[in-house]
Amino acid sequence: MLLVPALLFGIPWWTLVVGGQSWPVAVVVALTAVAVAAFAGLPLLMAAGHGRRHLDAAARVGDTTLGVAWVLFTWTVLGQLVELVLAFAGMPDPLRSRVVAAGVLVVTLGLLAHGTAEALRLPRVRRRDVVLDRLGPGLDGLRVVVLADTHFGPLDRTRWSQRVARVVAGLEPDVLVHAGDLADGDVADRAHEVRPVAELTAPLGRFSIVGNHEHFSGAAQWVQHLRGLGWQPLVNAHGVVERGGDRLVVAGVDDPTGTPDLRAALSGVAPDLPVLLLAHQPSQVRAAIAAGVDLQISGHTHGGQIWPFHLLVRLDQKQISGLRRHGERTQLYVSRGTGFWGPPLRIFAPSEITVLTLRTPG
Known part of the structure; x- marks a missing residue:
């Protein structure tokens, strides 16, 4: 509990302040x-902001501190490697350490500006055709618009929600789904942010599932x-979409934070019908393969959200974005998410609104 924050703040402190730069004493002390204040304050801010009290002001400051610290940590680690190269090249201190410190600060400030703009911008529309072997011709061309990980929370994004809603409406979805982590906090506090997206329509149905943050x-x-x-809402349950005499099962399971039960979700489903499964975490695809699901749609990963966090995410979730086949029948699409959680940053992991067009073979 202490080692991770110590590294998170200690390595930047060494690289920028006391690692050979020979700054004036007043600069070093300041x-x-x-x-030290960031090291001591971050856990307190995160606990107050995301714990039982849900203090939005604390969450905003804590989330921003965490994001800045992570980016700074990443690039000071890389800066240490650059400093080794410069040392072998014969560049002396304090020039070497000051050059590295300046370079780290320039890169960090640039990425923070870029990442903030990416997080707060209107998500890009990502389109994919998905061929389902068992899909009937009446459902060929069915447009499934996917939202995921909107995480409406401490930073009021009502205007952003309105803009997202306008884009989704313009895509004219046949089916609209939300793949979990709609909001962080109580309905009473977040309903106004959620409303523009939640009031969208789709002629063949709107389906949602529970993510881990809904459980929180x-x-x-x-x-x-x-x-x-x-x-x-599909909590270990399913609905049926029908068009042109053909049917598609849309099922949903609880997040592993709760009690997922795919068998209950598919109870009563005819074995010859194609199944689209909403499951928040990509790792739930193992159960989907065993059940013969045709397509699973997931979120949760955010595509890593802040580079290189995707390397840690991949340890838990083997697929963090895009479409991939698993086994003979099952395909898995993982959205990078429509919003963001915590730090208002997205670095090398852009957000998305996804249009999956379902196709019959051939």
Whole structure:
């Protein structure tokens, strides 16, 4: 619990302040005080912002501190490698350490500006055709628009939600799905942010599932809220989409934070019908393969959100974005997410609104 924050702040402190730069004493003292304050304050801010009290002001400051610290940590580690190269090249200190410190700061500030713009911008529309072997001709060309990981939370994004809703409406979805992590916090606090997206329509159905963050906030209240707005929350349950005499099963399972039960979700489903499964975490595809699911749609990973965090995400989730086949029948599409969690940053992991067009073979 102490080692990770110590490294997160200690390596940047060494690289920028006391690692051979020979800054004036007043500069060293001031920057050291900032590092100590961030080290001590981050866990307190995160606990107050994302714990039971849900203090949005604390969450905003804590999330921003975490994001800046992670980016700074990443590039000071890389800066240390550059410093080794410069040392072998014969560049002396304090020039060498000052050059590295300046380079790290320039790169970090540039990436923070870029990452903030990426996080707050309107997500890009990503389109993919997905061929399902068992899909009937009446459903050929069915447009499934996917939202995931909107994470409406401490930073009020009502205007962003309105812009996203306009884009989705313009895509004219046949089916609209939300693959979990709709919001962080209680319905009473987040309903106004969620409303523009939640009031979208789709002629063949709107389906949602529970992500791990709904469980942190109280999943039952969000299920009830969406059901009241006309959505069909799928908590170990399924619905059926029909067009042109052909049918598609849309099933959903709970997040592993809760109690996922794919057998219950598919109870009563005819074995010859194609199945589209909403499961928040990509790792749930193992059960989908065993059940003969045709297509699983997931989120959760954010594509890593802040480079190179995707390397850590991949240890838990083997697929972090895109479409891939698993086994003979099952395909898995993983959205990089429509919003962001925590730090308002996306670095080399752009957000998306996804249009999956389902196709029959040939």
